[in-house]
Every structure is written in C-alpha cells, then in structure tokens.
Amino acid sequence: MMLDKMEVDKQDIKEILNYVVNEAIEFYDNLDSYPAAVNHQSHFPEGLPIEGLGTMEVLKEFTSTYSKSLSGSVGPRFLGFVTGGATPASVAGDWLVSIYDQNVTSVEDSIAGQLELETIGMLRELFKLPKEFSGTFVSGATMANLVGLAQARQWVAHQHGIDISQEGLYSLPNIIIASGSPHSSIYKSLAILGMGRQNVNLIPCLENREAIDIDKLRGFLEDHKGLPCIVVANAGTVNTVDYDDLQALGELKREFSFWLHVDAAFGGFAACSTNYCQLVNGMDKADSITIDAHKWLNVPYDSAMQFTRHKQIQIEVFQNNAAYLGNSIDHPEFVHLTPENSRRFRALPAWFTLKAYGRLGYRKIVDTSVELAQLLTHKIQQSNTFALMAPTRLNVVCFTLSFKDKDLTYDEIKRFLDILKDDGRVFMTPTIYQGRPGIRAAFSNWRTNAQDVETIWDALCKVSKSQL
Template sequence: MRALLARAAELAADHRESLADRPVARAADPHVLRAGFGGPLPEAPSPPSEVLEELARAAEPGLVATAGPRFFGFVVGGALPAATAADVLAAGWDQNGFNAVLSPAAAAAEDVAGAWLKELLGLPATASAGFVTGGQSANTTGLAAARHHVLAEAGWDVERDGLTGAPRVRVVASEERHATIDRSLRLLGFGTRAVEPVAAGPQGAIDVADLERVLAAGSGPAIVCLQAGNVNTGACDDLRAAREAAGDAWLHVDGAFGLWAAANPATAALLDGVELADSWACDGHKWLNVPYDSGFVFCARPDVHAAAIAYRAAYLTGAGEVSGMGDLTLESSRRARGFAVWAALRELGRDGVAELVDRCCRLARRFAKALADGGAEIGNDVVLNQVLVSFGDDTDALTRKVQDDGTCWLGGTTWRGRRYLRISVSGWTTTEADVDRSAAAILRLAGQ
C-alpha cells in the first residue's frame, strides 16, 4: 500500500507540474480513449500496481488541464496544494462523513470549517452549514428547507403529507436565474411552471421594482430566489432591497461563485444585505479552489434545515442531536469532504481568500481590456471574474478554434440573444502572463 500510494502521488504531481506548459485541451478520439480503458472484463485479479499504471496510461490522452492557469471555462479553479493533499489523505483515511460516530475527525473538521466559511461570507454565525456535492445539491437542499418552512407556516406538514392538497407555494425568481434552480423545483415537486418570473436589469441583476410588482400581484406562501453572481456577467442582485421587498417570504440566495465576493473588501459591497436571507448556496470547487464534489448550503434556521432533510433509522447510532453532516445533506454515506475545505482555508487564511478573489477580478478586467483593445466587443460590466466577448458572427467558430488551439480554454454562451465567448478567471495559479498569452492567442485566431 505504501509504495502504491507513493506512486499515485508521483503520477499526480507529474501531471500538476505539466499544466503550465501542456495544451489545455487536446483533440481526443473517444473511441481510442474507450479502447484504452476497454476490452473484456478480466477473469482474474490484477496486481494493484499494474492497475494503477494502466489507468494512468489510459487516461493521459483525455485529461484536460482544468487545474492549470489558462482554463477559463465553467467558473472552476484548480485545487490548492493543501486542499489536494488533504483530499489524498481523505481517500487514504476512507472516512464516512455521515455523523460524528462514524468519524469524529470529519465532524470536527466540518464544524470548524463551516464556522470559518460563515465568517468569510458574512453569514450569521448561528446558521447551519451542510457540506454538499455542489451548487445543485445546495440549491435543492436550501429550497427543501424553504418548502418545509413556508408550508409549515401555512399549517401543512409536507414531509408527512406531500404536496397533493397542499397550499400553493409561489416561487418568485429572476428571469436570469441559474438552471439549477429550475431542476431543484422539478425534484422538489413544485415543477418549473411554479416560477413567477421577475425582469432583470441590463447586467442581469434582478429588477427590484418588478419584484415588488410580482409579489404584490399574488398572495400565499412564497419563496423568492435571488442570485449572487450571474453566471454570464457576474452581476449580483440587490440583496438588501430584495429583502425589504420580499417581506415575510423565504429568501434563498444562489451564490455558487458570487458569494465569495463577500470575502474580499473590494467586492463585498456587491453583497450588501446577504446576511438577511434565509438560505444560501455556494460552491467550494469554484472560487475556493478545492477538489470537486464540494459545495455548501447554509440556513438561518438550523431546525428548519434539519426538519426538511434529516431522517432516523433504528440501526443508526449517534442520531438524535442535529448534526452538520448527514442531517443537513442529501447523502448518507459520503466522503469526508470537509478535510480539503479546512485545509484550503488554513492555507489561505482570511487575507489569502480575499487576495485570490481580488486577483481574479483584476485579471478578468485585464483580459477584457486586452481583447477590447484588439477590436472585440465586451458584453458586460466586469464586476467580478466573468467576461463576455463578442467577435460578431464569427464568435462560435472562434470558440472552437480557441479550444482546438490549446493555449487556453473557454466556452461559448448566449446572453440577451447574442453569442459570446465566456471567460471565467477562477484559478489560483493564473497570472498576468497567462492572461496576456491567452488574449494574444484569441486575437491571433480571430485575425485568421
């Protein structure tokens, strides 16, 4: 086992050391990749060392340098050194993160890291913190808590009686909401037709006056979904004004990446009033730069959070007291993902998190300026780490050329009926030189 894990660490380190120089993505034939992993199911066992080497050889042609300094797609960064090493330890320790009986260490790490996260993000210290898989699970869990609360206030036990015959719940959300909100509503039984859409302003932030209009047009239990960090523009809803407009409605904030703006003094004003919401969703594997399978859901009412999510079974030990683990997340048996989060926060500290967010925002503005100077149209006010870039009718073709070129990687998107290159600067390793090199490559390819 010792030699095997040492070899795995060596292979992983070799990959990380290659990221700055290798093409970000390479054309990979899926049939060839599958053949590398394929063949008939072996009849006999294989030595673990041989399996490891076969896996490394089969995967190498299809690995994308998402952890590298010039990957600007999907708002993801590469895992920090301490977080990566902690995840290796977590795999080696093989802890089940359901409750403190199964792993006292995992429970303690999540308890401490959760408190640190709430402090950084400007959330109430008394809020619950669940360590989930990502933004989808965080939104679903937060909205499940919202569903429980607004129906309980109306005298309905949704966990016992379901939605059949229940009072109608109004779900008020921006036309610019993320698609995971709609999927959460599907999974929770509301359906997407439950959404009462609210207009958004020119940068994608919710129109508070229209929010007031929509809310005034109806009555009954209501959930209002807000956004911190529009996935295209980075714009943040006016949380304080929306809270005032929403009155007694449950306020849920989808802050998958934008919630991290609260940790940086230069951008914290964008999230003024964030503490006034009832639930919040956030990702760790985005701007905190921890390994994937890491997100957070916070709830201002821990008892409501647990009532919506927790369950009891006779064979489970340690049940009864609300835990920040299995009682607040949708999974029972799960990896102890809090170790990597704790390690990232311990490595960076408060100043390091602020610097990471601030640097990515500065690099995004640098990216936008370089491309604008080269003749591109920038489609948004660059307030965080998102940049929309248009080259007119050539935009989609240029997106594919950039991806094939390998200097950097970014995706395309549609914003207000137009196609754009979408740049997300989220990685801790990205430098000014990486931005300049990438912008030059984009302009070179656009010129062709």
C-alpha cells in the same frame, strides 16, 4: 486469484503510492504546457478482466492511455464554467480524505464530524455570516440549491398548515416562486422537488442588467400579498456576475412573507475582498444560501456548502428516521441534514486550504482574479475583432466575436471555441446573453497570472485571424 492480487498490492502499497506521487509531480511540472482542454481519442476497452491485473499494471495502463486525454482544468488557462484549481493545501487534504476514507454521517465515531463543524465556522467567518446560520457540506452548488429550496418548500407548506415531509405535496396549492435570472440548477432543483420548471415567475431585471428590478418584484409581491412565496436571488450570475440588491430584498422581507434563497455559488466570495464585499451586503438576510467550494475556494471537486437559518425545517425535510425526533435539535447528525446518508469527508480539503492561506490568502485570490478579468477586458475594448457584451463586474468576461457588424450564430461561436480548444492554450465556454451568442471567460484559478492573460489573448487573436 483476485484475493492474491489484493494481498500483493497490500504489500506493495508504498511502491503504488510512490508511483502516484511521481505521476502527480510530473503532471504539475508540465502543467504550463498541458492543453487546457482535450479532444480525446476514443479508446476501445477490453472489458472486465477475469483475475485482474494488479494495481501497478493498471496504473501503467492508465498513465499510458487515458491520462493523456484528461483536460488541464486544474491549470491557469482553463476559463470555462467557473472552475477553480485545487490549491496545494487542498490537494494534500483531498489525498488524505481517500486514505482515511471516513463516512461522515455523524460526529460519534471520529473527529471528522467536529472538523466539518469547525470548517463551516471558518467559512461562516469568511463570508461574514452571523452565527444563526448553520451549514453543511454537499457535493456541489446544484445539491446546495436543492437543499435550500427543499427547506423553502417545507416552509411554504407550513404557512398553509401542511407538513409535506409527512403528508406529501398532494394537498398543497401551487407554490409561488419568483426570480430575476435564475441559474439552470435552480430549474433542475425545482424539477426534482416537484415544484416544476415552468412555475418560476421571471421578474423583469434592470435595463441591461441581470439584477432583479426591486420595484417590479415589490409589485409582484403586492399582487400575491398574503400568500407565502419563494424568492430566488443571485449573488453573482454566471454570465456577467451581476448581483441582486440583497439589502433591498432583506427590507422587503419586513413587508412580505417570502423565503429568500440566495444563490451565491461563486459570487459569495466577494465577501473576501475589501474592494467588492459591498456586493454581498444583505446576504445575511437570506433564509438559505448556496456557496460552491470547487469554484473560488479552489478545492478539488466535488464540494459545496449550504447555509440555513432554519435548522429545524432542514431536519424535518431530511431526517433519516422518525426515531431521531427525540434527539437534540441543536446537534443533529449530518445524515439528517442533506439528501446524502453516506458522505465523503469533503470538509478536510477546505479545512486544509483555509488554515494554510487564511483570510488574506483568499482576499488575494479574489482580487487577482478580478484584476486579470479586467486585463482581458481592456484588451477586448482595444480590439476590432472582439467586443464586450456586458461590463466586467467581477471575474467573468462576457464577450463575442465582432465580424463586419454581423452577429455570429451560436454554431459559429461554438466552431470558433472548438478551434481555440484545439490550439490547447486556453479553454472557454459559449453562452447566450440577452438573446445573443457569446463567450464566457471565468477567472477563478489561484495559478492564473498576467502572463497567462497574454498567452490567452495571443491564442484568441491567432484563432480569430484564421477564421474571420
């Protein structure tokens, strides 16, 4: 019977966990030779067992089949998307999350909620945000953008004398949204929130930049003066890590009525570095901010933070029941702050890694990532096979194949990257930048070093010679 299997596993929990520990040690010991990404083989599952196999048998089945087809995304040469590799401290914290299995909806039944508030406080220090900002953990940058934009929507409605959290969107005029180079998750959030993907007014960017032209934005706001707007700013675009002038945007808020949402998913970590912190000057003028933890903070998926100046508005949107309205606004339960009622103890891995490595540890991660991006950039600049598509401003290198002055198609770039993935030494993702297909190499993993860049370059050159 299934219950018997559970009882056996209860007695064998030490053996089960030792097996997992040994599997983890073997994985880390062989990480350098593990393929960065895998073209997995299809498995043919047998379906749901009647009585169950017991955990040890399932572990053996998993490690002999499925685990061999997982990517090495935690490793130093996974440069796709912007993926950090979990630090040892964050892994320890994450394992304990599953063991303690806390549902952090409130601060009343354990110290988990207090630890989350403590972690948010440390992160606020790391990003040099004033204490007026409150913060909450969510599952990722998309959810953080959704939480910020939901508050922005509520604020706009208030300017029209409407409480859409109670009355709905039905009597609300079109919401005016402006941005220069919004991330795809902004469009997704707008679709979920009923504001519409097509309603983003794209303001021209500076020449050969992904940074909004402040003068053009000023003209747009002048044309809509007297109407509440939402402005979505970037602190680090995904293609070229370009930054809007956040300081200038803050000054515009003195003249015009708009909610400033800053998408700083990974670019916000520039605040950690004395060399690059000026890039986020003015981020403290935002109304809401998105920052991802499973990127440059290097904690396991899924983890991000949303920060806001407007806790009252946040509670109006996400309160879980009307009875809550009588409680203290200063210390709301987490269940009233995000779409999630049930919440994993996401703060613990972040708490572990922040306490373990501190401000200087994260300064080193950021500075090293940028140095490695510049090292690859230099190699591309000296090459006849590859060409930069944009300056490398921080930790992402945006480049393309250079083949007899011919622009390659997106499919040709994708084919090249598929073969590069088969090589196993590095994984990168395709992109479109200013209408041209290209390649992104995002450095954000604490493990990556200069020797990895040599390995990456060797793989790029080898595959290019076989294709061009």
